[in-house]
Amino acid sequence: MPELPTLDPDDWEAVDRVFRRAVEVCLAQTRDVRDRPVWQPTPESIKAKLHEPLPRDGRPLEELLARFEETVLAFGTGNTHPRFWGWVHGSGNVAGVLGEMLAAFMNCNAGGRDHIATYVERQVVDWSKEIFGFPMTASGVLTTGTSMATLVALAVARDSRADADVQKQGVAAARRLVGYASAEVHRCVSKTFDLLGLGTEALRLVPVDGDDRMQIDQLAAMVEADAAQGHWPFVVIASAGTVNTGAIDDIEGISQFCRENDLWMHVDAAFGGLAVLTPEFRPQLAAMERAESIAFDFHKWLHVPYDAGCVLVRNADAHRRAFAARPGYLSGHTEGLAAGEPWYCDFGPELSRGFRALKVWFSLLAHGAERYGELISRNCAQARYLAALVEAHPDLELLAPVSLNIVCFRFVVPGWANDALDALNNRIVVELQTGGIAVTSTARIGGKTAIRVAITNHRTRTDDLDLLVAEVMRLGQAAARAGERARSGRAA
Amino acid sequence: MPELPTLDPDDWEAVDRVFRRAVEVCLAQTRDVRDRPVWQPTPESIKAKLHEPLPRDGRPLEELLARFEETVLAFGTGNTHPRFWGWVHGSGNVAGVLGEMLAAFMNCNAGGRDHIATYVERQVVDWSKEIFGFPMTASGVLTTGTSMATLVALAVARDSRADADVQKQGVAAARRLVGYASAEVHRCVSKTFDLLGLGTEALRLVPVDGDDRMQIDQLAAMVEADAAQGHWPFVVIASAGTVNTGAIDDIEGISQFCRENDLWMHVDAAFGGLAVLTPEFRPQLAAMERAESIAFDFHKWLHVPYDAGCVLVRNADAHRRAFAARPGYLSGHTEGLAAGEPWYCDFGPELSRGFRALKVWFSLLAHGAERYGELISRNCAQARYLAALVEAHPDLELLAPVSLNIVCFRFVVPGWANDALDALNNRIVVELQTGGIAVTSTARIGGKTAIRVAITNHRTRTDDLDLLVAEVMRLGQAAARAGERARSGRAA
Numbered sequence: 001m002p003e004l005p006t007l008d009p010d011d012w013e014a015v016d017r018v019f020r021r022a023v024e025v026c027l028a029q030t031r032d033v034r035d036r037p038v039w040q041p042t043p044e045s046i047k048a049k050l051h052e053p054l055p056r057d058g059r060p061l062e063e064l065l066a067r068f069e070e071t072v073l074a075f076g077t078g079n080t081h082p083r084f085w086g087w088v089h090g091s092g093n094v095a096g097v098l099g100e101m102l103a104a105f106m107n108c109n110a111g112g113r114d115h116i117a118t119y120v121e122r123q124v125v126d127w128s129k130e131i132f133g134f135p136m137t138a139s140g141v142l143t144t145g146t147s148m149a150t151l152v153a154l155a156v157a158r159d160s161r162a163d164a165d166v167q168k169q170g171v172a173a174a175r176r177l178v179g180y181a182s183a184e185v186h187r188c189v190s191k192t193f194d195l196l197g198l199g200t201e202a203l204r205l206v207p208v209d210g211d212d213r214m215q216i217d218q219l220a221a222m223v224e225a226d227a228a229q230g231h232w233p234f235v236v237i238a239s240a241g242t243v244n245t246g247a248i249d250d251i252e253g254i255s256q257f258c259r260e261n262d263l264w265m266h267v268d269a270a271f272g273g274l275a276v277l278t279p280e281f282r283p284q285l286a287a288m289e290r291a292e293s294i295a296f297d298f299h300k301w302l303h304v305p306y307d308a309g310c311v312l313v314r315n316a317d318a319h320r321r322a323f324a325a326r327p328g329y330l331s332g333h334t335e336g337l338a339a340g341e342p343w344y345c346d347f348g349p350e351l352s353r354g355f356r357a358l359k360v361w362f363s364l365l366a367h368g369a370e371r372y373g374e375l376i377s378r379n380c381a382q383a384r385y386l387a388a389l390v391e392a393h394p395d396l397e398l399l400a401p402v403s404l405n406i407v408c409f410r411f412v413v414p415g416w417a418n419d420a421l422d423a424l425n426n427r428i429v430v431e432l433q434t435g436g437i438a439v440t441s442t443a444r445i446g447g448k449t450a451i452r453v454a455i456t457n458h459r460t461r462t463d464d465l466d467l468l469v470a471e472v473m474r475l476g477q478a479a480a481r482a483g484e485r486a487r488s489g490r491a492a
Numbered sequence: 493m494p495e496l497p498t499l500d501p502d503d504w505e506a507v508d509r510v511f512r513r514a515v516e517v518c519l520a521q522t523r524d525v526r527d528r529p530v531w532q533p534t535p536e537s538i539k540a541k542l543h544e545p546l547p548r549d550g551r552p553l554e555e556l557l558a559r560f561e562e563t564v565l566a567f568g569t570g571n572t573h574p575r576f577w578g579w580v581h582g583s584g585n586v587a588g589v590l591g592e593m594l595a596a597f598m599n600c601n602a603g604g605r606d607h608i609a610t611y612v613e614r615q616v617v618d619w620s621k622e623i624f625g626f627p628m629t630a631s632g633v634l635t636t637g638t639s640m641a642t643l644v645a646l647a648v649a650r651d652s653r654a655d656a657d658v659q660k661q662g663v664a665a666a667r668r669l670v671g672y673a674s675a676e677v678h679r680c681v682s683k684t685f686d687l688l689g690l691g692t693e694a695l696r697l698v699p700v701d702g703d704d705r706m707q708i709d710q711l712a713a714m715v716e717a718d719a720a721q722g723h724w725p726f727v728v729i730a731s732a733g734t735v736n737t738g739a740i741d742d743i744e745g746i747s748q749f750c751r752e753n754d755l756w757m758h759v760d761a762a763f764g765g766l767a768v769l770t771p772e773f774r775p776q777l778a779a780m781e782r783a784e785s786i787a788f789d790f791h792k793w794l795h796v797p798y799d800a801g802c803v804l805v806r807n808a809d810a811h812r813r814a815f816a817a818r819p820g821y822l823s824g825h826t827e828g829l830a831a832g833e834p835w836y837c838d839f840g841p842e843l844s845r846g847f848r849a850l851k852v853w854f855s856l857l858a859h860g861a862e863r864y865g866e867l868i869s870r871n872c873a874q875a876r877y878l879a880a881l882v883e884a885h886p887d888l889e890l891l892a893p894v895s896l897n898i899v900c901f902r903f904v905v906p907g908w909a910n911d912a913l914d915a916l917n918n919r920i921v922v923e924l925q926t927g928g929i930a931v932t933s934t935a936r937i938g939g940k941t942a943i944r945v946a947i948t949n950h951r952t953r954t955d956d957l958d959l960l961v962a963e964v965m966r967l968g969q970a971a972a973r974a975g976e977r978a979r980s981g982r983a984a
Contacts, residue, residue, distance in 0.1 A: 004866055004867065004870050006867075006950045006951050007583075007585040007587075007795055007858075007859055007863070007867070007950045008522070008523070008585075008586070008950075008951070009586060012519055012523050015519060015586055016515060016516065016519055018590065019515040019519070019590060019593075020512060020515065022590060022593065022594060023508060023511040023512065023515070023593075024508065026593075026594065026597035026598075027504055027507060027508055027511070029597070030500070030597065031500070031504050039607070039828075039829050041606060042606070042607065042608050042611060046608075046611075047611050050611045050612060050614065050615040051615070051618070052615065053622065054619045054622040054623060054856070054861050055619075055856055055857050055860045055861060056860050056861050056862050057860040057862060057863075058857070058858050058859040058860040058863055059857050059858060059860075061586070061587055061590065061858060064587065064590075064854055064857050064858060065590070068594060068854075071608075072594075072598075072608050072612065072850070073594075073598065075607055075608035076598040076599070076600045076607055076608060076609065077598075077599070077600045077601050077605065077607045077609065077829070078607070078829065079599060079600075079601065080598075080599055086829060086830075087601075089601050090599070091499075091599070092596070092597070092599035093499040093500075094500070094501060094507055094553070095499075095553055095556065096596065097593065097596040097597050098510065098511060098514060098553065098556075098557070100592060100593065100595075100596035101511075101514065101515075101518075101589065101592065101593040101596065102514060102518065102560060102564075102565075103592075103797075104584070104588065104589040104592035104593065104797040104851070105518035105521070105522065105584070105589050105797075106518075106564075106565065106568040106569075106572075107568070107569070107571060107572055107582070107583070107584035107797050107798055108568045108569045108571075108798065109569050109571065109579075109581050109791075109798055109799075110798075113569065114533060114534070115531070115534065115567055115568055115569045115570070116534050116538075116563075116564050116567035116568060117568065117569065119534060119538075119539050119542045120542060120564065122542065123542040123543070123544065126543070127545075127546045127547075130545065130546040131546060144636060144842055144844070144845065144846070145842055145843070145844040145845075146844070147841050147842045147843050147844070148640075148841065148842060151687070151841060155687060166686075166689070166691065167686045167691065167692060168686075168691050168692050168693050169691045169693060170663060170668075170689055170690045170691030170693070170694055171662060171663060171664060171689040171691075172663060172664035172668065172689075172691075173691070176662075176664065187817060187843070188841070188843060190817070191815075191817060191841060192841075194658075194659045194660075195643070195647060195687065195688065195841060196687065196688070196689050197658070197662055197663040197664075197688050197689010197690065198662045198689065199658065199659065199660050199661045199662030199663075199665070200659060200660050201660050201661055201662070202662055297844065299601075299844060299846075300844075303499055305595075305596040305597075305599050305846070306599055306600065306601055306602075306844065306845070306846040306847065307842075307844055307845055307846035307848075309844075323683075325679060325682070325683060333918070333922060333934075335922045335926065336921065336922040336925035336926055337531050337569070337570065337578060337925045337931055338578075338921075338922075338925075338933065338934075349639050349640065349643060349680070349683060349684075349687060350636055350637055350639045350640060350799070351637070351639050351679070351680060352636070352637040352638070352639070352789065352791060352792075352798065352799055352801075353636065353637075353798070353799055354636070354791075354797070354798035354799035355798065358564070359596070362556055362560075364546070364547055365547050365550070365551050365556055366499075366550050366551060366553060366556060367499055367550040368547045368548050368549040368550040368551075369546050369547060369548050370548050370549060371499070371549075371550055374496055375496065375498075375499070378496050426825070429828065429830075430825060430827045430828040430830075433828035433829045433830075434827065434828050439829055441830065442825075442830075458498045458499045458500075459498050459500070
């Protein structure tokens with residue numbers, strides 16, 4: 001049989017040179033990120049190049065790197081930039097990049113078996129338990145993010161609380177399972193109800209108070225009404241930082257209600273839960289330690305490169321029962337590579353899994369929990385600073401209280417209708433982005449379009465927020481003048 | 493407000509040096525992989541080090557790299573080694589590593605919005621359509637692997653075929669959905685039935701023939717029986733390479749049956765489907781192009797670093813309907829970063845997603861489809877070569893026909909009972925592993941424990957298989973002698 005070439009290079013020195021160049025270029029890009037536009041659109045000419053047929057023949061690595069530098073590197077999401085405050089994105093960190101590269105070289109399959117990826121993941125899961133005050137007897141597994149972590153958590157809750165063996169027989173065999181979350185809950189929770197076969201209508205949305213927090217008396221009334229109808233309330237999802245305004249539910253109160261009513265409390269801690277690392281938010285968040293399950297991200301406020309999230313489950317046996325079903329060919333052995341515990345495929349839906357834990361391990365070791373706590377505190381202080389700037393300014397209106405790190409405000413023009421203001425503020429956000437000045441998103445708050453600034457960014461400085469306000473004023477006033485001219489033109 | 497330090501380094505030169513060192517070490521490790529043991533157990537002293545409390549303070553990057561080199565690098569899964577044939581693991585490739593590192597630096601969130609990660613992912617999905625003969629109007633999305641790809645595909649199938657709005661109302665509102673797969677189907681399919689609320693019992697396992705292929709007449713009878721009972725048959729999962737023996741279902745026949753009975757054909761193409769890149773397997777696999785959905789991995793036979801899989805769905809609208817439910821804060825815009833199409837979060841459960849496409853893009857461009865096809869052909873030829881060695885040897889027994897790249901055999905001792913042979917062959921596999929000689933797994937084939945060799949490895953040479961056979965003989969004969977001695981000792 002002919003011995004064909006492998007996928008390995010003939011010239012390893014050349015590969016080393018390509019990696020060195022790549023590191024040099026990317027480190028410079030990261031170091032000088034402040035000098036570049038936050039975001040710029042991908043040119044049509046580059047999009048057109050990404051419509052090639054499947055390559056039949058290979059190309060040299062140095063050519064591919066050059067192509068990457070020309071056509072990919074400059075056109076990313078922008079979330080490594082100090083003035084990126086769109087949605088809730090982490091900013092990345094070089095220790096995490098190093099971990100990701102090393103993991104790719106090692107190419108471990110962290111689904112199970114007796115090798116180091118399992119032990120590093122267990123270490124990272126244990127650290128996560130420590131962060132959230134979970135007992136060391138709890139279980140956990142790394143996921144791509146909170147969406148998948150929520151799927152895992154609610155699958156365990158469903159299977160544990162149903163009054164039938166729904167894993168075998170399906171949910172139709174059980175009394176109708178219903179769950180509860182605030183009206184501000186993240187979309188991934190309702191999507192999970194859909195995927196788990198419960199249906200999105202089985203997720204009851206509890207009204208919020210003026211601070212966007214779940215009203216527990218309303219929750220109680222809804223649970224009672226469902227029970228009276230013969231449904232089977234099984235879970236309450238508490239939000240530790242809602243996506244629109246960063247509101248933190250009364251986790252202590254919800255926890256008590258769940259205990260009294262034998263309900264599973266799951267905490268959506270996607271980003272906000274990590275504020276438990278700060279002294280000022282710890283009191284509001286400490287009751288997370290009484291949850292049955294918690295889902296959160298490493299790639300947001302811990303700035304681990306995308307993607308990395310985690311789920312923790314208090315009852316490790318229930319967690320394992322929901323997912324462990326290894327077929328014969330994966331049966332464990334007591335010796336050799338097929339030994340080892342835990343096998344992380346027993347705690348989630350993925351049998352093949354990357355060594356996602358390594359970039360988290362590098363990030364946490366490189367920076368330490370104290371530094372992370374300080375940076376989270378600073379982002380929240382920056383949000384309050386921005387809110388104060390907004391409140392001090394007659395042309396700006398704060399649209400929601402600042403609970404955490406999210407500021408929702410708008411530019412106002414006296415006498416303008418709401419629709420016109422919505423269009424104006426949308427326009428400001430687009431121009432901030434297309435001008436490469438700053439990335440914010442928009443949100444609808446009480447029927448008004450807000451400029452939404454989510455500060456999850458270790459590179460943001462106070463003067464970046466001063467610049468934001470100045471630019472919003474400049475763009476808003478220009479648009480207002482243009483609008484007035486158009487108006488008087490029409491009137492003339 | 494005090495300006496705290498960021499997570500960026502003070503000394504960028506030092507970081508550059510750490511990366512250079514890391515690249516140098518890892519490239520040498522990859523280049524010289526043949527000289528190292530395939531696998532070695534993680535020492536207890538190292539496991540013990542991975543029970544630290546949450547780090548409070550950060551550590552310098554060079555110290556972390558040194559720690560990685562001492563305690564992590566040597567203790568991986570082993571699947572980069574030429575004699576790793578355990579389960580079905582890819583071997584990795586340096587172009588993919590480069591792509592992964594660059595993606596980590598860029599730190600894109602590929603959930604949506606108008607940036608390059610979306611366009612690269614679209615390119616990779618288009619290439620995948622080309623590989624499988626899918627129309628360009630089909631949709632697709634990258635996942636962590638086939639397990640998640642299967643969840644996405646069967647969610648679309650469930651939602652499309654149910655006779656009620658199961659997304660809103662749950663599966664209990666619809667007639668009972670049942671699906672079919674061969675008794676040799678991968679475990680992730682039954683797990684998906686569980687997660688989707690249908691229950692594992694709703695997956696009917698169709699008996700296989702002597703070549704481990706689904707019996708289509710039995711499938712027809714089972715579908716008829718279910719329909720007669722008022723159930724709602726909706727999907728047939730065809731296996732393009734079963735996990736135990738690499739058997740390829742009669743995809744053409746299943747496709748015709750599905751067309752005649754209005755059933756959704758999903759193909760589990762996790763690794764075997766990629767053999768469509770070879771002329772010899774193309775005829776058996778070409779009918780995959782008529783599937784409604786296909787799930788497969790890049791991290792197996794395309795050797796992209798873990799983890800990377802993909803799902804393709806013929807009906808893009810159905811795909812989007814099953815997943816697109818963006819809340820207000822993610823509403824698309826026509827301009828700026830919040831514009832762009834597609835948003836990949838509309839095609840799967842994850843809202844935040846890493847730039848997984850970049851390592852696939854680098855791998856496919858670096859090597860090209862021809863080379864991949866040749867390497868897959870070679871692995872299959874190597875499997876036939878090994879099977880011929882086994883058949884030529886009186887002490888070895890081939891336990892299943894070789895359909896693709898998997899060889900199941902055992903060492904036999906005349907006169908020994910089956911239980912004793914099972915124990916003996918398990919022992920051989922453990923000693924191959926612990927001796928660092930080769931990694932194979934075991935499988936149960938017709939009530940017998942097999943040494944299972946899955947050749948998904950671009951570094952394997954023919955003489956590696958010669959060595960395997962020689963070592964199995966050596967270990968088997970030694971164990972047989974020890975067993976005989978113990979037996980005669982007992983008899984004396």
